[in-house]
Amino acid sequence: xxxxxxxVPNAAVVRSAQNFLxxxxxxxxxxxxxxxxxPRYCHMQPWVLAALGAWGIEYRSAGGEITVTNAERAAYGWxxxxxxxxxxxSPVVTQQHEESGRFVALRTIKTSADLADLLASIxxxxxxxxxxxxxxxxxxxxxxxxRNVLEHSESPHGAVVAAQYYPPRxxxxxxxxxxxxxxxxxxxxxxxxxxxxxxxxxxxxxxxQPGVTxxxxxxxxxxxxxxxxxxxxxxxxxxxxxxxxxxxxxxxFRTSLxxxxxxxxxxxKEIGFFPGTIVCVEIELRExxxxxxxxxxxxxxxxxxxxxxxxxxxxxxxx
Numbered sequence: 001x002x003x004x005x006x007x008v009p010n011a012a013v014v015r016s017a018q019n020f021l022x023x024x025x026x027x028x029x030x031x032x033x034x035x036x037x038x039p040r041y042c043h044m045q046p047w048v049l050a051a052l053g054a055w056g057i058e059y060r061s062a063g064g065e066i067t068v069t070n071a072e073r074a075a076y077g078w079x080x081x082x083x084x085x086x087x088x089x090s091p092v093v094t095q096q097h098e099e100s101g102r103f104v105a106l107r108t109i110k111t112s113a114d115l116a117d118l119l120a121s122i123x124x125x126x127x128x129x130x131x132x133x134x135x136x137x138x139x140x141x142x143x144x145x146x147r148n149v150l151e152h153s154e155s156p157h158g159a160v161v162a163a164q165y166y167p168p169r170x171x172x173x174x175x176x177x178x179x180x181x182x183x184x185x186x187x188x189x190x191x192x193x194x195x196x197x198x199x200x201x202x203x204x205x206x207x208x209q210p211g212v213t214x215x216x217x218x219x220x221x222x223x224x225x226x227x228x229x230x231x232x233x234x235x236x237x238x239x240x241x242x243x244x245x246x247x248x249x250x251x252x253f254r255t256s257l258x259x260x261x262x263x264x265x266x267x268x269k270e271i272g273f274f275p276g277t278i279v280c281v282e283i284e285l286r287e288x289x290x291x292x293x294x295x296x297x298x299x300x301x302x303x304x305x306x307x308x309x310x311x312x313x314x315x316x317x318x319x
Contacts, residue, residue: 003027003029003031003032003033003064004025004026004027004031004033004034005024005025005033005034005035005036006024006025006026006033006034006035006036006052007020007023007024007036007038008020008035008036008037008038008042008044008048008052008074009038009042010038010040010041010042010043011043012042012043012044012045012048013043013044013045014045014047014177014243014245014254014280014282015243015254017245017247017252017254017271017280018252018269018271020048021247021252021271021272021274022269022270022271022272023272024271024272024274025272025273026055026059026272026273026274026275027059027064028055028058028059028062028064028183028275029062029063029064030062030063030064031064031065032064032065032066032067033059033064033065033066033067034066034067034068034069035052035066035067035068035069035086036068036069036070037068037069037070037071037073037074037077038070038073039070039073040073041073042070042073042074042076043076044074044076044077045164045177045179045280046080046103046104046162046163046164046177046178046179046280047162047177047178047179047180047181047245047278047279047280048179049076049077049080049082049106049162049179050106050160050161050162050179050180050181050278051179051181051274051278052077052082052085052086053082053085053106053108053160053162053181054155054157054159054160054181054182054183054276054278055181055183055274055275055276056082056085056086056087057085057108057157057160057183058155058157058183058275058276059183060086060087061157065087066086066087066088068086068088068091071091071092072091072092074091074092075092078090078091078092079105080103080105080106080162081105081106082106084106085106085160102125102126102127102164102165102167103125103126103162103163103164103165104118104121104122104125104126104161104162104163104164105162106160106161106162107160107161107162108157108158108159108160109146109149109150109158109159109160109161110150110157110158110159111150111158112150114158115143115146115147115150118142118146118161119139119142119143122138122139122142122163123135123138123139125163126138126163126165126176127165128165128176131285134176134283134285137236137283138163138176138178138283140236141178141233141236141237141281141283142161142163142178142180144229144230144232144233145159145161145178145180145229145233145279145281146159146161146180147229148180148229148230148279149180149181149182149184149277152184152185152187152190152277153182153183153184153185153190153276153277154184154185155182155183155184155185155276157182157183158182159180159181159182160180160181160182161178161179161180162178162179163176163177163178163179164176164177173284174284174285175240175242175282175283175284175285176282176283176285177280177281177282178280178281178282178283179278179279179280180278180279181276181277181278181279182276182277183275183276184276184277185276186200186203186248186249186274186275186276186277187200187203187204187207187246187248187249187277188200188202188203188248188249191203191206191207191212195212199250199251200248200249200250200251201250201251201253201268201270203248203249203251204246204247204248204251204252204253204268205253205264205265205268207230207246208230208231208234208246208253208264209231210231210232211231212231230246230279233279233281234255236281236283237255237281237282237283238255240282240283240284240285241257241284242281242282242283242284243255243257243280243281243282244280244281244282245278245279245280245281246277246278246279246280247271247274247277247278247279248274248276248277248278249273249274250270250271250272250273250274251268251269251270251271252268252269252270252271252278253267253268253269254267254269255267
């Protein structure tokens with residue numbers, strides 16, 4: 001008899017994230033939880049593996065045990081090292097091919113040194129050495145996402161990260177998908193120290209505003225930690241027609257790719273309670289993408305948000 005159940009559907013991707021997150025239960029005490037993969041086919045993006053990995057570490061540290069159903073359908077997850085996070089032997093033997101090696105397998109990042117090591121290897125792992133602008137964008141986003149976890153989550157287990165490069169012949173799009181997750185205190189608890197947030201959904205909407213930070217008291221934080229990470233990461237994803245998603249507690253925010261985009265409050269959806277935070281970003285690698293311009297535009301938007309604080313804006317570090 002399991003105490004919780006997490007079902008991974010055949011398409012565990014950001015555009016249909018609710019199908020995965022809404023019915024899932026993520027216990028954090030002693031007991032047994034079943035992770036069931038779709039019986040016929042299971043396609044997962046890196047953010048799903050990061051969420052499973054972050055929860056798996058926390059759950060097992062509290063004495064929980066994880067069982068797996070339909071393990072043979074999750075070869076992608078085992079190739080990324082998910083078995084280590086579940087505390088089980090890898091259920092299947094996977095073959096390593098160069099093309100499928102264009103990914104960053106699951107990693108746990110606890111310190112700035114861990115992050116530096118990840119950033120030093122990520123360009124090679126994703127085969128972006130010949131595309132410096134794309135590499136810069138991916139490095140920036142990975143850095144901001146992980147630093148946000150290290151500063152806010154209060155999890156002794158740090159951040160769990162994964163990334164995948166998707167060539168156009170497989171998806172019709174050429175993009176990098178990045179997932180970062182933790183099983184820490186969550187966005188609402190972090191922001192509640194400095195802001196009034198009535199719900200998990202309100203906390204997510206607050207968190208994606210330029211200049212909002214939960215690390216230090218006071219709006220806009222400090223010059224070194226000014227709450228620019230999530231807002232700018234969202235801007236960079238949107239500039240390439242990629243998704244940005246943020247989930248914590250009982251709510252998830254996911255951007256829309258529709259030509260006429262709904263207001264942000266309509267993009268918040270209810271999910272099953274996730275004990276921590278999940279961030280997913282897609283960066284489409286397009287020839288017409290100008291990430292330098294995107295950074296400049298985001299900096300300008302950030303400056304407008306801080307009316308009358310031009311000196312503070314000049315001091316903010318965006319890299």
